[in-house]
Amino acid sequence: MKALPTDPAAVTIYDVAARAGVGIATVSRALRGSAPVSDATRAKVLAAVAELGFRPSHAGTSLAARTHAANGIVFPDLSGPYYAEVLLGYEETASRLGRSVLVLATHGRDDPESSVRDLARRVDGLVLLGRTVPDHVIEELTAFGLPVVVVARPEVGAADSIRADGLSAARALGEHLAGHGFRRIAFLGSPEESPDVAERWRGVREGLGKHGIEPTVTPCLFDEASGTRVAAALLAGPERPDALVCANDEIALGAIVAAEEVGLRVGVDVAITGWDDVMAARHARPALTTVRQPMRTLGALAAEVLDQRITGHRTTPRHESLATDLVVRDSCGTHP
Amino acid sequence: MKALPTDPAAVTIYDVAARAGVGIATVSRALRGSAPVSDATRAKVLAAVAELGFRPSHAGTSLAARTHAANGIVFPDLSGPYYAEVLLGYEETASRLGRSVLVLATHGRDDPESSVRDLARRVDGLVLLGRTVPDHVIEELTAFGLPVVVVARPEVGAADSIRADGLSAARALGEHLAGHGFRRIAFLGSPEESPDVAERWRGVREGLGKHGIEPTVTPCLFDEASGTRVAAALLAGPERPDALVCANDEIALGAIVAAEEVGLRVGVDVAITGWDDVMAARHARPALTTVRQPMRTLGALAAEVLDQRITGHRTTPRHESLATDLVVRDSCGTHP
């Protein structure tokens, strides 16, 4: 069946050229502004484009111009409020810069490396969040000239990097707890599994160290159920901690549940803190003391930094660290 | 500069063919399985592919095969936990089906229609969430043969549709409140602005109607600040409502704040309910009575339904409605 002439997908640059009575090269020039075109000709071309409802084929453009007009972003996982905010900032800025956004979540995927490599073939640049692929893959990608920005992950190869500075907030949190008289501090999280957590753990330890306190660390996954389980074990143990410093808000919210179950008053009998300031942190009772990260800005900045590389406006690596804020609420209320 | 032979982006099907000592068509056949190839030849080709690190150019494939191997998804907005979950389910299923995912957020965009039309040129199918573009755009898109699935939006044109059935849950909610003795019910939300809200409003009214109760409705935006503001006005008014039925959880959480500010006990002096069951609903105190939607399933189903159309496995429209669950918690606790 022949496509209807009104089907925009069937209108090619040849149709426009014929209609305007010019060559296809002129249509291309008039549309992209890549070379001078007389005003009269341009007007004819634009008229034809409008009449025919012409929109350039993306594949054709991409093949000829060797560009994709698209950015990728790779998440370890898409659940939770954290990543949605990053994506929001990223998409907003990327599309303002004229680039489409392809998303990929590696979580639960059989072969993340291959997926990322495939994605790399259809974008002009890539943003990688956290621990999504091994370093050598990133080095490979950048070595072949693909612009890559890593977010919330240590610098690697020639890739740009953007992170939230958790160290100072973690130190402040440690000092705050020590200043309020908490002494037996337990950190819930797995520093060896994530550089982010490692940084938080280090900062908290340093902050407490100034007051001569040595916290303990207990491995914990990044979810509520794990938080409840680990906290319950800790609170039932021999040396009951008087403060639980959790690697993120989900763990902390789970810990609150555990504390309530054994009849402890959060903020009075035991302090509990989180990290991220998700919506639930504000609405929990007692409200959760936590650390706010500029997630949307993180995403937006990633899009900007990537664009500079893609357009060639910058060739030297850029490494940014954004400030975070300690948000003190009731869950770490004064010690009895 | 000549690209290094090790740069995978520079390896074409010609290089592979030369290396394997076969024609490019044979390489294509061996890789796609589109036609029989002898085992010996296939082995040679695969060896060459591995040695050269060949990966087909997406643009080339796309242009020649007239396919994109990509799906689009258009959100009104990406903030809030709701959309992240839908996207998660969508991405997971789409990529399992071998399709990349392009995201577009129309919120705060100057020209959503044009953005969606552009997106439509680089995907094989599109999922549209809620009120992102006018009906006529969808009709146009489907008329030209582009598979479209609308989610959380009334059926339109030839597009498939997927929704969560809010009506029965809303009725149940209305009956539940009436059964617990609440009489002066205020609905917070704007039915005329969203079909979803209209459905919830209708269901609540029907549920209450069975008990001879006529609720009021007050327009309200979908965010916490608006919820607080509108609820504060309502609670300070002459005929103070004894139950606030909110169009979503954000509004409800904002309303809880307003109630606390004027010294009302939520769940005792005033019932408050939400919609969506976001994480914060569970952790709020009192915990929020709300309605849970299968958001992840919504996204996954959208990907599946879309794929059926794209692959041509189905040509007749499909309209799905997923069940929702009323989740009763303490915020609507028994009336005094």
Added chain:
DNA sequence: ATGAAAGCGCTAACAA
């Protein structure tokens, strides 16, 4: 300023 024509990397007839 403009047109003709040569690719971009791939798929799919068409031959052999």
Added chain:
DNA sequence: TTGTTAGCGCTTTCAT
């Protein structure tokens, strides 16, 4: 079973 070749729709020299 395989190779040859003609496009797919566009950008970009190269002439004019």
